[in-house]
Amino acid sequence: MLQVPFIRENKDAVIKGLAKRNIDATQMINDVIDLDEDRRGLQTQLDNILAESNSLSKEIGNLYKSGETQKANILKEKTSQLKEDSKALNEQLNEKAEALNQLLYKIPNVPNTLVPSGNSEDDNEEVFRKGDIPVLHKDAIPHWELAKKYDIIDFELGNKITGAGFPVYKGKGARLQRALIAYFLDKNTAAGYTEYQLPHLVNEASGFGTGQLPDKEGQMYHVTEDNLYLIPTAEVPGTNIFRDELLNESDLPIGITGYTPCFRREAGSYGAHVRGLNRLHQFDKVEILRVEHPSRSYKALDEMVEHVKMILDELKLPYRILRLCGGDLGFTSALTYDFEVFSTAQDRWLEISSVSNFETFQANRLKLRFKNSDGKNELAHTLNGSSLALPRVLAGILENYQTEDGIKIPDVLVPYTGFEKI
RNA sequence: GGAGAAAUGGCAGAGUGGUCGAAUGCGGCAGUCUUGAAAACUGUUGAGGGUCACACCUCCGGGGGUUCGAAUCCCUCUUUCUCCGCCA
Numbered sequence: 001m002l003q004v005p006f007i008r009e010n011k012d013a014v015i016k017g018l019a020k021r022n023i024d025a026t027q028m029i030n031d032v033i034d035l036d037e038d039r040r041g042l043q044t045q046l047d048n049i050l051a052e053s054n055s056l057s058k059e060i061g062n063l064y065k066s067g068e069t070q071k072a073n074i075l076k077e078k079t080s081q082l083k084e085d086s087k088a089l090n091e092q093l094n095e096k097a098e099a100l101n102q103l104l105y106k107i108p109n110v111p112n113t114l115v116p117s118g119n120s121e122d123d124n125e126e127v128f129r130k131g132d133i134p135v136l137h138k139d140a141i142p143h144w145e146l147a148k149k150y151d152i153i154d155f156e157l158g159n160k161i162t163g164a165g166f167p168v169y170k171g172k173g174a175r176l177q178r179a180l181i182a183y184f185l186d187k188n189t190a191a192g193y194t195e196y197q198l199p200h201l202v203n204e205a206s207g208f209g210t211g212q213l214p215d216k217e218g219q220m221y222h223v224t225e226d227n228l229y230l231i232p233t234a235e236v237p238g239t240n241i242f243r244d245e246l247l248n249e250s251d252l253p254i255g256i257t258g259y260t261p262c263f264r265r266e267a268g269s270y271g272a273h274v275r276g277l278n279r280l281h282q283f284d285k286v287e288i289l290r291v292e293h294p295s296r297s298y299k300a301l302d303e304m305v306e307h308v309k310m311i312l313d314e315l316k317l318p319y320r321i322l323r324l325c326g327g328d329l330g331f332t333s334a335l336t337y338d339f340e341v342f343s344t345a346q347d348r349w350l351e352i353s354s355v356s357n358f359e360t361f362q363a364n365r366l367k368l369r370f371k372n373s374d375g376k377n378e379l380a381h382t383l384n385g386s387s388l389a390l391p392r393v394l395a396g397i398l399e400n401y402q403t404e405d406g407i408k409i410p411d412v413l414v415p416y417t418g419f420e421k422i
Numbered sequence: 423g424g425a426g427a428a429a430u431g432g433c434a435g436a437g438u439g440g441u442c443g444a445a446u447g448c449g450g451c452a453g454u455c456u457u458g459a460a461a462a463c464u465g466u467u468g469a470g471g472g473u474c475a476c477a478c479c480u481c482c483g484g485g486g487g488u489u490c491g492a493a494u495c496c497c498u499c500u501u502u503c504u505c506c507g508c509c510a
Contacts, residue, residue, distance in 0.1 A: 043471065047479040054479090057491040061440045064490090076490045083490090246432060246469085248450075371432085375451070377469080 020326030118325030131318030144276030179416030355385030
């Protein structure tokens with residue numbers, strides 16, 4: 001969430017920035033400033049009362065010590081009124097603070113100046129494109145048909161065991177999946193990211209820290225018995241490693257990577273575009289994640305983009321990079337680049353990675369700070385990106401590498417699969 | 423799942439009703455010494471709110487209570503450790 005002092009000092013810029021998300025935040029921002037002012041006023045009143053009752057207590061203590069019980073008892077009576085007043089004020093203060101927080105939770109991050117305004121994904125800005133789109137043979141088919149033809153992914157079996165959106169990978173399909181995970185992790189650790197294995201369920205505080213809660217709980221599976229949530233992305237457990245941490249400046253930058261399954265309810269998304277592997281309730285993803293000094297977080301974002309590009313180059317998949325417009329930008333992000341692979345047999349682009357800088361938006365909720373060179377505690381910047389989301393990479397490989405007599409495995413993956421063809 | 427013990431500053435660890443935001447050690451920062459570094463020595467160093475700056479207020483796992491006054495007493499929740507049981 002945004003910091004109140006920042007809002008106070010950059011009111012117009014915040015409103016202008018949020019306008020790129022097609023939000024007129026004028027009212028909300030004014031309310032934040034008013035609520036905060038009220039809150040501070042109440043706090044000052046309360047502090048004064050508490051100060052008075054503190055000094056009375058001290059006096060009473062001294063009077064008792066010197067045996068002047070009567071005088072002490074007179075002072076005691078005075079404190080009861082102060083107590084009532086402070087209780088009432090405290091209640092008002094809590095209400096104000098709660099109202100302020102509720103409002104702050106509703107305000108998304110301010111987009112970076114690079115973010116184009118726009119309403120939907122149609123307004124995203126293509127900033128890079130690479131790779132030749134292969135010319136396939138005339139009988140080329142989409143991946144869900146290839147999956148059946150070569151018996152490597154069984155969607156119906158998943159329906160039986162769990163439900164729609166939980167595919168079963170078999171044989172060379174399962175092996176290819178595992179190969180991709182190992183390959184991605186190797187690339188990431190070679191680039192300096194430390195590998196982590198993270199919990200797949202998180203508590204409420206973690207969901208809150210990265211911004212999934214309180215508003216987007218509908219996206220996550222909720223284990224009500226234990227009040228835990230299945231992770232929608234490794235970003236949640238990964239970033240929460242640093243919740244309530246005070247780091248040294250020399251600890252930065254921090255880079256971690258991890259493979260996890262991801263669980264998403266995807267309530268309300270159905271239709272032709274969700275066939276096969278295109279949209280699932282459970283899928284695998286390898287994530288990269290950074291904690292950065294604010295002065296170099298955008299450099300880090302560029303490095304992450306370059307890193308993902310390098311992987312796609314090696315896989316020899318045709319891809320493009322989009323800079324998300326205000327209307328498509330995630331709630332917590334200040335700047336996001338989406339990577340899309342061209343799926344030849346479906347004749348459409350599939351999103352396979354999303355790399356974002358959250359600046360201090362998550363860190364503020366997480367209380368993720370570092371001690372800067374002035375000795376002051378400062379919020380760090382958090383970033384993350386997929387490297388990569390498995391199902392659509394798999395779809396892209398199956399479709400783009402299909403030939404009349406089988407599916408070729410990209411060269412860089414052969415050492416991991418142990419076979420060259422499906 | 424049952425029984426017991428515990429939770430204190432960046433970390434470790436004292437503190438059992440007022441003089442405690444809290445001893446001490448480590449770490450951090452600054453300095454002395456040194457060609458430089460290390461060691462040693464000296465000083466300094468919790469967080470949040472508030473203020474132009476002070477003052478002042480809050481915080482000793484979370485929540486509630488007793489008291490004029492709570493890190494300290496009571497209730498409750500969570501977590502950790504030890505023992506027992508079960509178990510991949």
